[in-house]
Amino acid sequence: MNPLSGALKFLSTTLFNSVLALAFFLVAGHLATPSFVGKVAIIQLMETITGAFFSILPYQLVTREVSHSYASSQGYDKIVYTSLSYSLLVSPLLLLLLFFSSYLWMSIPYFVLYLFTNYQGQLLTGLGKFTEVNVGNAVFTISRWGFSILAIFYHSVELLILIWTLGAVMKAVYYQIYLPFKFSFDKATFKEIAKVGFPIYLTGIVYFISGQGDRVVTAFLLGSYYLGIYQLVALAAVVPSMLTLSFSSSLLPSSTYYYTKGRDMKEISSISFRIVTLISLPMAILGYAISPLFISKFFPQYVPGIPSMQLLILSLTSTMPLQLLSTFMIAAKKNYRPFIIIGIISAAEVVGVSYYLIPRIGIYGAAIAQAFNAIITSLLYLLFSHFQGVFKMERREIASLALIGFSFLALTNWWEVILIVVLLGFKLLGIIGNEEVKVIEGFTPYSLKRITRILYLIARQ
Numbered sequence: 001m002n003p004l005s006g007a008l009k010f011l012s013t014t015l016f017n018s019v020l021a022l023a024f025f026l027v028a029g030h031l032a033t034p035s036f037v038g039k040v041a042i043i044q045l046m047e048t049i050t051g052a053f054f055s056i057l058p059y060q061l062v063t064r065e066v067s068h069s070y071a072s073s074q075g076y077d078k079i080v081y082t083s084l085s086y087s088l089l090v091s092p093l094l095l096l097l098l099f100f101s102s103y104l105w106m107s108i109p110y111f112v113l114y115l116f117t118n119y120q121g122q123l124l125t126g127l128g129k130f131t132e133v134n135v136g137n138a139v140f141t142i143s144r145w146g147f148s149i150l151a152i153f154y155h156s157v158e159l160l161i162l163i164w165t166l167g168a169v170m171k172a173v174y175y176q177i178y179l180p181f182k183f184s185f186d187k188a189t190f191k192e193i194a195k196v197g198f199p200i201y202l203t204g205i206v207y208f209i210s211g212q213g214d215r216v217v218t219a220f221l222l223g224s225y226y227l228g229i230y231q232l233v234a235l236a237a238v239v240p241s242m243l244t245l246s247f248s249s250s251l252l253p254s255s256t257y258y259y260t261k262g263r264d265m266k267e268i269s270s271i272s273f274r275i276v277t278l279i280s281l282p283m284a285i286l287g288y289a290i291s292p293l294f295i296s297k298f299f300p301q302y303v304p305g306i307p308s309m310q311l312l313i314l315s316l317t318s319t320m321p322l323q324l325l326s327t328f329m330i331a332a333k334k335n336y337r338p339f340i341i342i343g344i345i346s347a348a349e350v351v352g353v354s355y356y357l358i359p360r361i362g363i364y365g366a367a368i369a370q371a372f373n374a375i376i377t378s379l380l381y382l383l384f385s386h387f388q389g390v391f392k393m394e395r396r397e398i399a400s401l402a403l404i405g406f407s408f409l410a411l412t413n414w415w416e417v418i419l420i421v422v423l424l425g426f427k428l429l430g431i432i433g434n435e436e437v438k439v440i441e442g443f444t445p446y447s448l449k450r451i452t453r454i455l456y457l458i459a460r461q
Helices: 002-030 034-053 059-071 078-090 091-099 110-127 130-147 149-153 156-178 188-221 224-236 239-247 251-260 263-296 300-318 326-330 337-362 365-389 395-412 415-428 434-443 449-456
Strands: none
Touching: 002 130, 002 239, 034 110, 034 188, 059 110, 059 156, 059 188, 059 224, 059 251, 059 326, 078 091, 078 110, 091 110, 091 263, 110 130, 110 156, 110 251, 130 149, 130 156, 130 224, 149 156, 149 300, 156 224, 188 224, 188 337, 188 365, 224 263, 224 300, 224 365, 239 263, 239 300, 251 263, 251 395, 263 300, 263 395, 263 415, 263 434, 300 395, 326 337, 326 365, 337 365, 395 415, 415 434, 415 449
């Protein structure tokens, strides 16, 4: 169970997905009608709804449970079979789409496979099969954003749905090689995971509301034109935080595995937090600086959304280390009720602030609502993880928090100075020590050993 090699694999497939998605939308923006692009967006929205509302067995908890069983040398077949069987048993609810537009009910087989392969991927991640998970993701990405470009030339959303469905079939078949499945539903296993994970499930639904609340209010108050501008810049703005999140995708199974083996969760969370902070802050500041050039070059009609995009990039990416503290709360199997509290506060803040600010300052008000949401939820995760004893607040952790706060000064447009101060801060404050670099070096693949030299330059003796 190598967290670093797994992180690099998830990072590479996320980069691959981002590049192909950019190519798809560039072609679609020039050749497809707004109606076509809108239908693609609705299909993607239905993916999110399927994942949020149908995952009564929360993905994170499924990963945690199978990783715990694997580390303790217990059988995990019941977890695998029950999770996958559940995804098929719940899928008939998707027949409700028969009452909607034809392209949505044509997508029902795709949504069934989407849910099934999500559980497959989470189970394989929990077993430490990071290579297999990411090969499957790459196969699907080629279909989703590569081959589906053909659908743009034919202006056929039906062809796009067919290509996406075939890609999902290939992904499911590939995962089947490494995770054999038979239909077997164990009620006791289902009840245990569903009962313990119910707060996480409810949080996923509430986060769906908070994640889409600013878009809904924007559409209601400003109309489709401004929603289109905000939607595109918001999607582009999450790329840096997605890269950070993908780099950390192996944290849940790895922290669960080593915690089960007897490692101290506070130490695991501390070093992970500080390393992710080192990665996310430069990415947030550089993303803030580069994003105007990106929009001006590729999407000039969306230039009015640049300030919103910059604020979203900086706030979402710089707070990612704090957001990831939830991972260690799940891995340590502590009280999950705080997730409900955080989710409710998050949804109320996004909808309330959006409704208040958007009529006054337009889509920048929606961006402020999401920025406040990132800050508030991050502080709550910090508070609850500390109270639950899975994260310590000592000198180096406090120094990391100070640098996260300092990074927001990039909003003054003195981003070059802020970036230099942040990088020097890691060195002068001793946030990363040589002992941590040696631990990282032990997990680093031989071909990438030279990268640790950079860490030694930043680390304090």
